[in-house]
Amino acid sequence: MANTKSAIKRVRRISRQTEVNKSRKSKFRSSLKKMNALIDKKDKKEALAYLPKLNSELMKIAKTGVIKKQN
Numbered sequence: 350m351a352n353t354k355s356a357i358k359r360v361r362r363i364s365r366q367t368e369v370n371k372s373r374k375s376k377f378r379s380s381l382k383k384m385n386a387l388i389d390k391k392d393k394k395e396a397l398a399y400l401p402k403l404n405s406e407l408m409k410i411a412k413t414g415v416i417k418k419q420n
Contacts, residue, residue, distance in 0.1 A: 373409065373410050374410060377406045380403050381403065384403050
């Protein structure tokens with residue numbers, strides 16, 4: 350249990366940030382599933398058109414620290 354005033358504030362902040370991170374990660378997973386579906390359908394044109402959107406989602410969550418950047 351949080352003892353100090355600042356620790357109580359951090360608990361509130363962490364819970365809000367957890368919700369944001371879950372949302373971002375879920376959005377990325379959905380994009381990844383859509384891309385995999387396009388690849389499975391062998392729809393090259395649509396998959397190539399969707400690639401920049403997927404990359405954008407990946408960079409957003411990597412930038413915010415939701416997932417780790419891998420070299």
